[in-house]
Amino acid sequence: MNWTSIDTWIVVTGVLCAMACALPGCFLVLRKMSMMGDAISHAVLPGLAIAFLVGGSRASLPMFLGAAVTGVLTAVFTQWIGRFANVDRGAAMGVVFTTLFAVGLVLIVQAADHVDLDPGCVLYGAIEFTPLDTVRIGTFEIPRAAAVNGTVLLLNAGIIVLLYKELKLSAFDPALAETLGFSSAFLHYLLMTMVAVTTVAAFESVGSIIVIAMLIVPAATAQLLTRRLLPMLLLGVLLAATSAVLGHLSALLLPPLVGFESTTTSGMMAFAAGVLFIIAWIFAPRDGLLMRRFGRLQARELEI
C-alpha cells in the first residue's frame, strides 16, 4: 500500500463529513425520517437549475443556496402533506421529491440550451479529488472540502449542544415538548434545515453516497448498541468516523485482492458502515442476534 498525504486528506475529509452527517442522522432515525437524506439528494435539482438560470453561471455559492433552500422546502412540503392531508410520511416524502426532481429535469432541459448543465456533475463531487482544491486558512493550506465539512460539523455540534434538552424531548415526546412550551415545529424545521445544509454541503464536496449512508447507518448501529440518546450520539459519531477510515483503507486494499485495479472511496465508506452495522446486529450486548438467541435459551432452561 502506498499511503500519501493525499490519502490522509481524503480520510480527514471523509471523517469530518461522516461525523457531521451522523449527528443530525441520529435525530432523523429517532423521528422516523431516515429517508430524508435520499429524498433531499434527488429534490435539490430544481434549486440548482433555478440558481443557474437566474445567476447564469455555475458559481458555487448561488448553487449551494438554491440547493439548500430546495432541501428545506422538501422537508416543509413533506410536513404539510403529511399533516394537512393526513398522508403517511414516507409517501408524502416520495411524492415531494419525485415531483421536485421532475420539475428540475424540465428546468434543466430549458437551461441546457444555453450551456452544459448535467445533473450528474453539478452537485455530486468526488472525495478522491478533494485534496486538489485547497483553501488557505492562516498558514495552513487545507482542502476546501475538509474546511466546509469541518465547519458544518462544528455548526451541527454547536446546535445540538445548545438545544440538547429541547431536541431530546421533542424527538421522544413531541406532545410533552409542546405543552412545556418548546415549539416542536420550530425544532423540526431547525433540524430539517440542519439536514438540508449538511447534505448539500457534503454532496457538493464529497458526493451523495457518503451522505445518504452516514445519515442513517451509524445512527442505526448506535441505536442497536444503546437505548440512551447521549451515548447514541457519541457512538454514532465514533462509528461514522471509523467507517470513513475503514472505508478508505478497504478501497485501497480490497480491489487487488479480488483482481481489480481500484474502486471508489465513497462507496466503500458506505459499505464499511454497513459492515459495522452487521457486526452490531449480531453481537450487540443487549439486542444482538446472539444475545437474543442466548437469552431465549436461558429462559427456556429456567422454565424447565
Place this chain on the structure above:
Amino acid sequence: MSGLPSIHEFREVLLLDSYNTRLVVLATTLLGIGAGLVGAFLLLRKRSLMGDVLSHATLPGIGIAFALGTTMAGGGKSLGILLTGATISGLAGVAVMLAIIRTTRLRDDVAMGFVLSVFFGAGTAILRMVQSLPNAAGLESFIYGKTASMVAGDFTVIAVVSTLCAIAVIFLLKELTLLCFDQAFAASEGWPVLLLDGILLALVTAVTVVGLQAVGLILVIAFLIIPAAAARFWTERLPVMLILSGVIGGISGWLGSSVSALLADLPAGALIVLTAASIFIVSMLFGTARGVVPKFIDHRRLQRRMGRQHLLRAAYEILESKSRPPVNGPILRESLMEHRSWTPHQLSRLLAQARGEDHLEPTPDRSIVHLSESGFGEAARITRNHRLWELYLIRHADIAPSHVDRDADMVEHILGSEMVRALEAELATRVQVPLSPHRI
C-alpha cells in the same frame, strides 16, 4: 421549444399512429397500472419508499452480473443477465430489510434507509471495480434507461409484469388486505404472513427492475407512490382504491407520454411524474373521502351546528334558572357570555347565525337577546336530547355525573331521532324536558 404541435400531430399521437409513440405510450400506461396496483399495498403498509430502496439496491447485482457475465459467458452486457442480477440483488435487499425489521427494534424506515445506502454504496464500489473489464462503458446508463428509447422487448416485459401484478392482486386480494390492515391478526389466524409479505415485495421488485430499465429511476419511484397516494383521497375502501390507483397510474402514463411525444424537447419521464403530481394535488384538495377542502367544509358545518346547539341550550338553561317550567323571555347578552365563557366576538357570530336561522326575535336593545317561537322550541328539543343522553350515559354506560356533561356535549350533536325515541322509551321519562342530572 419547437412551438405548438399541429392538429395533424395531435391526431397522430392520440391515435398512436407512429410505432415509437405507440410503444412508449402503451408501455408507460401499462406500467402505470401495474405500479399503481402494488403501490396501493405499499402505501397501506407504510412502505411507499420501497421502490426507491429497490431501485438503489439493484446496483451491486448489476455490477456482479456484468463481471460474471464477462468472465464466464463472454458477453456481460446482455439484458437478460443484467436484469437477473438486478432482480437477485433487489430481492437480497428486501430479505435484509425484512430480517432487520423482524430481529431488531429498528423501524421500517431505518431498515429501508440501511438497505438503500449500503447496497447503493457497495454497488458503486463494485461498478467502479468492473470498469477495468472490457466493454464496461455506460453500464449504469444502460440499465437506468430512458423512456423515449424503449424497444419492443421492453414493452413485452412490462406487459407481462403488469399482468402478473393484476392477477396476483385479484387472487390474493383478501390475504393482502388482511396483511395491510391487521398483520398480527393474520399471523394468529395461521396465514403465512412472511410469505405474503415476500410475494408483495417480489411483485414490487419485478415492477421496479422492469421499470428501471425501461423508463428510469425517478419515474418508477413516482409510479409506485403517487397514484396510490392520490387514490387514497377518494375512498375508504380498498378494492375501489386499487382500481382508482391503477387508473390514475395508467392515465398519468398515457397523458404524460402523449404530451412528451407532442413537445419533443421535454423528457417523457418528467412529464409523466408531473401529470401524476397534478392528479395528486387535485385529489389532495378535492378528494371526496379525505380531501382537504371537503374535510374543511365538513368541519365548518359541524362547528356551525355545534355552535347553534350550544347557544340555544345556554339560552334555555338561563330561562330555566328564572322560572320552572321556563317561559320564553328576554335574556341578557352578558349572562349568555358568562354561561359558556364565549368571547364577545364568538357570541356575536353565533347570534348572527341564529338570527339568520330565525331563532331570534329582533330586539331594539343590543344587550338583550330574545328567542323566537321556533328558537324556543328548538332550544327545548336540544336541551332535552342533551339531558336524555346524559341520563343514558349515567344509567347505562356507568359514567360519573361529573364527567357526563363533556361527553354529552360531544356526542349529542350526532344524536339521531331514532336514538332519542329509544332513549325516551328506555328511560320511561314523561317529563317534556328532564331536569339536568348534574349542577349546571
